[in-house]
Amino acid sequence: MVDFQGSLLDLASDGRDEIGPGGLDPRREDLSAGAWVDLRPAWVHGADRLFETLIDVVPWRAERRQMYDREVAVPRLLCFYGEADPLPHPSLELMRERLSAHYADELGEPFVTAGLCLYRDGRDSVAWHGDRIGRGSTHDTMVAIVSVGSPRALLLRPATGGASIRHNLGHGDLIVMGGSCQRTWEHAVPKSARPTGPRISIQFRPRGVR
Ligand SMILES: O=C(O)CCC(=O)C(=O)O
Numbered sequence: 063m064v065d066f067q068g069s070l071l072d073l074a075s076d077g078r079d080e081i082g083p084g085g086l087d088p089r090r091e092d093l094s095a096g097a098w099v100d101l102r103p104a105w106v107h108g109a110d111r112l113f114e115t116l117i118d119v120v121p122w123r124a125e126r127r128q129m130y131d132r133e134v135a136v137p138r139l140l141c142f143y144g145e146a147d148p149l150p151h152p153s154l155e156l157m158r159e160r161l162s163a164h165y166a167d168e169l170g171e172p173f174v175t176a177g178l179c180l181y182r183d184g185r186d187s188v189a190w191h192g193d194r195i196g197r198g199s200t201h202d203t204m205v206a207i208v209s210v211g212s213p214r215a216l217l218l219r220p221a222t223g224g225a226s227i228r229h230n231l232g233h234g235d236l237i238v239m240g241g242s243c244q245r246t247w248e249h250a251v252p253k254s255a256r257p258t259g260p261r262i263s264i265q266f267r268p269r270g271v272r
């Protein structure tokens with residue numbers, strides 16, 4: 063019954079033509095050491111159509127990185143939109159505005175950049191890291207991530223070691239990593255051995271955070 067209602071709601075929001083974010087009333091999960099995550103499942107309606115559009119219109123790029131003495135392919139496709147760049151879909155501008163408004167007092171500055179990642183299948187991944195370029199290494203900040211397409215696990219673990227926690231993200235789900243999360247915790251999207259469809263993650267960050 064709950065599932066049936068859920069799918070009716072989905073149809074209702076998909077019946078409206080617009081793709082975009084809904085109300086922002088996230089549930090906060092406190093982690094250790096002043097880190098937290100805010101969760102808002104199914105924040106974006108029309109997530110499947112947004113996925114189809116982004117797949118087509120974003121100029122996805124493969125990147126290579128130096129690993130010791132050899133160059134290896136980064137296992138996902140990327141596209142970064144700086145603060146002056148037009149975003150690839152108007153709903154992303156709206157998401158960024160809503161996030162900036164909701165977190166204005168707590169963050170003290172707006173979200174400005176949008177980094178997009180495409181995980182083509184279960185072999186694509188991102189290794190354990192914190193977003194520590196810029197002030198994320200020294201100060202509290204926020205990174206807001208919207209996921210569309212197939213769900214993938216986002217894992218979080220304390221930087222000093224310890225058990226990881228898992229959030230399965232897809233279909234318009236929002237997670238915001240905040241407080242000290244980028245320097246006291248690490249996150250990763252592990253490879254999956256199961257048949258896994260593509261996922262796009264959209265990360266909104268304040269100036270200088272990467
Ligand atoms: O795909 C995600 O949700 C995480 C991506 C990420 O951690 C990053 O690009 O820094």
Ligand SMILES: [Fe+2]
Nearest residue numbers: 191192193249
């Ligand atoms: Fe990250």
